[in-house]
Amino acid sequence: MNPYHWYPGHMTKAIRMMKENLTLVDMIIEVLDARIPLSSRNPDLASLGKNKLRLLLLNKADLADVEATRAWIKSYEEAGITALPLCAKEAGKLRAVNEALRRIAEEKTKKDNARGMRREVRTMICGIPNVGKSTVINALAGRASAKTGNKPGVTKGKQWISLSSGIQMLDTPGVLWPKFEDPLSGEHLAMIGSMNDENFDKADLAIRLIHLIEELYPGRIPEKYGISEEQIEQMIEAYHLFNREGGILYATARNRNLIKRKAEPDYDRASALILDDFRSGKLGGLTLEVCPTGGSKIG
Numbered sequence: 001m002n003p004y005h006w007y008p009g010h011m012t013k014a015i016r017m018m019k020e021n022l023t024l025v026d027m028i029i030e031v032l033d034a035r036i037p038l039s040s041r042n043p044d045l046a047s048l049g050k051n052k053l054r055l056l057l058l059n060k061a062d063l064a065d066v067e068a069t070r071a072w073i074k075s076y077e078e079a080g081i082t083a084l085p086l087c088a089k090e091a092g093k094l095r096a097v098n099e100a101l102r103r104i105a106e107e108k109t110k111k112d113n114a115r116g117m118r119r120e121v122r123t124m125i126c127g128i129p130n131v132g133k134s135t136v137i138n139a140l141a142g143r144a145s146a147k148t149g150n151k152p153g154v155t156k157g158k159q160w161i162s163l164s165s166g167i168q169m170l171d172t173p174g175v176l177w178p179k180f181e182d183p184l185s186g187e188h189l190a191m192i193g194s195m196n197d198e199n200f201d202k203a204d205l206a207i208r209l210i211h212l213i214e215e216l217y218p219g220r221i222p223e224k225y226g227i228s229e230e231q232i233e234q235m236i237e238a239y240h241l242f243n244r245e246g247g248i249l250y251a252t253a254r255n256r257n258l259i260k261r262k263a264e265p266d267y268d269r270a271s272a273l274i275l276d277d278f279r280s281g282k283l284g285g286l287t288l289e290v291c292p293t294g295g296s297k298i299g
Contacts, residue, residue: 014175019048021124021170026108027053029101029169031127031136033192034064034085037072038289039185040128040194042175053104053123054081057097059132061085063280068287075291088135097140101165109166122168126175130194137161137171188288193279203249206271209278210245212288221274224283227251235265249274 022028028049033040037058056076061069069085076083082100086093105121112118127133141161161169189195191209213220222232232247235254241247252258252274253265260266277283 015044018044018124018126018175022048022052025052025122025124025170027055027104027121027123027167029055029057029123029125031057031059031125031131031133033128033131033194034058034061034069034072035192035287036188036289037287038292039182039188040131040192042126042128044175045126053108055100055104055123056081056083057086057136058083059086059088059127059136061093062087062090063285065285065287068291071291086136088132088139094139098163098165101140101163101167105165105167120166120168122170124170128175128189128194130192134171137169140164140169191275191278191288193275197275202275203267203271206249206274207243207245209274210248211243213278213283213286214245214248216288216290217284217286220283220286221248221252224277225252225255227255231255239265 028045030041030045041056058064058069058072073083073085082104084093084096084100086097088094101123108121125133125137140163142164159171161171163169186195187205187208190197190200190205191212210221222228227248231251231254232244235241235247235250236244239246239250241250249267249270250265253267253270256270256273258266258269258273274283278286
């Protein structure tokens with residue numbers, strides 16, 4: 001069984017609510033994590049909301065690779081999907097989102113008026129746990145209208161929120177799906193913290209994260225923790241490790257003085273450190289998923 005398959009009972013209810021709520025709205029705003037734009041999308045929305053207006057917000061763009069985010073945005077635009085990078089804490093980014101919402105609302109209202117319909121445009125905001133959905137809602141609404149937190153699934157219930165763009169926004173709980181379309185999706189979600197850390201082995205996840213970052217951004221982690229190639233080799237030899245990633249993990253523990261009894265590196269604490277530093281942006285802007293060519297997985 002894949003340890004990264006996680007689907008608590010309240011998420012099943014959330015999807016059922018999402019299907020019901022889709023009948024009430026004109027548009028879907030999906031909040032993604034800019035570090036994993038593919039894995040942080042809900043695959044059900046493409047089919048369930050195919051006749052709805054759509055806006056993608058790549059949140060936590062400040063934690064992602066700027067160039068990679070630009071490539072993703074360009075691909076979405078080429079697929080006919082409005083997408084914007086976002087750091088919910090930056091006012092300038094929010095202005096761009098509000099302008100996009102206002103433009104979409106005006107176009108929708110104009111069409112409705114031509115058909116004799118007069119009502120506010122309604123939208124639904126959604127996203128997997130821990131992509132910052134509640135923070136985005138609060139920022140757009142201009143008040144603490146949705147409870148925020150850094151634990152998966154903290155948002156509960158539903159409510160309508162009036163936005164300055166004239167749109168009525170329905171808040172919904174974050175949603176994860178029962179089966180991942182790509183085996184790596186679960187790993188990526190775990191890496192950014194969208195799954196409960198208690199459900200998997202942190203050391204194993206840290207090793208996989210080190211491998212991925214070294215593949216995409218060679219030298220980033222050794223540079224962060226002051227690790228030399230010679231030290232990596234020394235760790236591999238001294239502790240009979242199987243791979244370079246293990247050497248980096250042990251060297252990180254040694255250099256950050258994370259030591260267990262008998263002066264051995266504490267790889268568990270080093271694993272937690274690397275995961276925390278990645279999630280908080282202390283390793284620099286990193287995007288774990290390369291934008292696919294041809295747009296086959298974009299729409």
